[in-house]
Amino acid sequence: MARPDLLVVGGGITGQCAALSAARAGARVALVDLGLNAGSTANAGSLHVQMQSRFLRLNPHLAENLESSLPLYLSAVKAWEALDAELGGVELTREGGLMLAESEAQLAFLEEKAERERAKGLDVEILGHNALHRMAPWLSEEVIGAELCRDEGKLNPLVANRKMRAALERAGVEIRRDRITALEDGAAPSALGTRRHSAGQILLATAWGTSALLAGTAVHVPTPPEPLHMNITEAGAYEIHHLVQHAERPITLKQFRSGQVVIGGGWEARLSEGAGAPGIRKESLLGNVALAARIAPGIGGLRVLRTWAGYNTPVDGKATIGPLEAASRIHLALPGDAGYTLGPVVGQSAAALALGAEGPIDAAPYSPARWRG
Template sequence: MSVAAARAPFVLPRAHVDIAVIGGGIVGLCTAGFLASAGCDVMLLDAGGSAASTANAGSLHVQMQSRFMRLFPDRVAGMERQLPLYPKAVAFWKEFERALDADFELKVSGGLMVAETPEQFEFLVAKSRRERELGLATELVGRDELARLAPYLGPHAIGAELCANEGKLNPLKCNAFVRAWAKRAGVEIVDRCRVDALASAGASRDAGFTLTTAGGALAARRVVVAAGPGARALMAGVGALLPVDPEPLHMNITEAVPPLILHLVQHAERSITLKQLSTGQVVIGGGWPARLAPGSAYPVVDPDSLAGNLALAQFMVPALAPLQVIRCWAGLNSKVDGRGVLGEMPDVPGLYAAVPGDAGYTLGPLSARLVADIVLGRDPGEDMTPYAPDRFAHERVAFSGAPAV
């Protein structure tokens, strides 16, 4: 590339589109892909900042994560309302892999949430009972059965909750396949393009929207905001409240070893997820905090989390102790109220929220399909009431916007 070309100012490829999707994580890519596959004219704009979809652990979650229950007890009711969507979301990932003729390295080999004390096991007994009432297939396993199922666990494990339809995939492979599919479907993807402001294009309800970017303005008849923690500031531009907050999280991956860990492993009380990729590396994460770099919204590793996460991992699976950690990183998760926010914004026709909720990579493609159906005026085939953005209407009184992410 010549120096002149490298310095050429960035210009949007065109000034009008029918549907603009803001955010190129798993939800934005899938929503845009589903809409384009249905024949819509779609442009996707992505800032190119930190996306949870490129930083996540690739765990396919179904059972309630003890971490969320412990940290956000006030959100448990919200999480329970979304719980029935999780097994459907895992099934949807499988269908999606088949439909794209892709290899996501997807394996549904079950998830174990491990207890090390009788109190932790009692917690799992109550959790499992509640989850079964809500329609999940979970069961409890005692010490002997656990030793047979998961001989890699250390001697402290006394039992576990087993959820057979949990699993894992390789998010980097998925992102690449999904992006290629969206492009093939006709989505015009504009990378490194931050939408600085979103505004209504006129006073009438069907005036559409204006998106301001460094490459010029874009007029869109409809807009889907799939911008993770960036969604709050964008929605504020049209006077709408979407109270999504950034949650910086820590991740690690080890060198490759022969098959060792068969399940997605979690702990009944402590923050951890462990799983082994088909390539042999062990991915260790589960909610240890990262930091935001001073004066920025970019997540950076916190050394305390590196030490704590790895110490817990090798305590639970002693065979991990001699392994080299080859990489650690930080990512930015999105937190709302335990549930996704999926649908048209109240009082702003043509503007849609697409924020998947906790374990949002698991929920990503299905959430995107539900939002795409709503945009298309199709029946999504799910009761969308739990995910409707109008549940924040009462908070708007205190609403004062938030800094951009």
């Protein structure tokens, strides 16, 4: 492929979905990626919809951005459901998400949060002790209630990543291995790596690599990586159907259909000095798993098999979708937190804008305009 209509930079879920939707729409598409592991390929497969207490706690100044993005999360889950059907199953389930409370104060916080989310169209409900424990008998008695968000779910990212790759191949997307270090905008934009990649349009799905690539343009997006710790246990009976979080403590806990319990939730990992994956901190491993065991004593018979870490890119808690400026042929596709959940809808929307087609959502609120100047 000499000069593709669209060059996607970044082979995580966002870039893959951008490339797939563009190719399905008839464009000639190339995707360039270095193939190193840390972002989407390190993901654990949560489908978030309700506002994550982790984000609210770490970034209280961005709560408004997160709240205004809630409709995007609903669209994102729909995009994943369509993808699940299209790819032939990625073990996606939408059995809902639980955010747990261990005190009256936490429950009150959840009630207020649920009210705000309901106003944005989310299907949420507050559960008392008995209803909750009927639904989740593996929980600790200390958990007195929860917010149930029926829109949430999970999927198996290993299956999704594998099937996505096969779908890209079938759709005729050319995969190139390169590290892009600079961009040239204009009538014939190019991405520069070990070679020059020219295209009709360029779409950046480059997460924490974005701000460096945009140096020298008028767009300044802060994209510091947030290294996060994850743990996985050996398999148990499939009993944890929900995506589980906590109103105040940093945890996500879910179980794959294949039985392994994945424990994460925003515990810090160590930023890698080179291009490799982030490192593990013992405090995070111990703290994260001990917290999981306290909330869900039912997992206590399983052993932890592996830990790993990946990068989240929270930006400002709100997606960035669209061209750098009106005439630019360089486009951004940045989910802004929860990259795996938002990746498909953000990638598809940015690709549609780049090709002048109609996208799945109105992307105007997510314009890069807020980063200019």
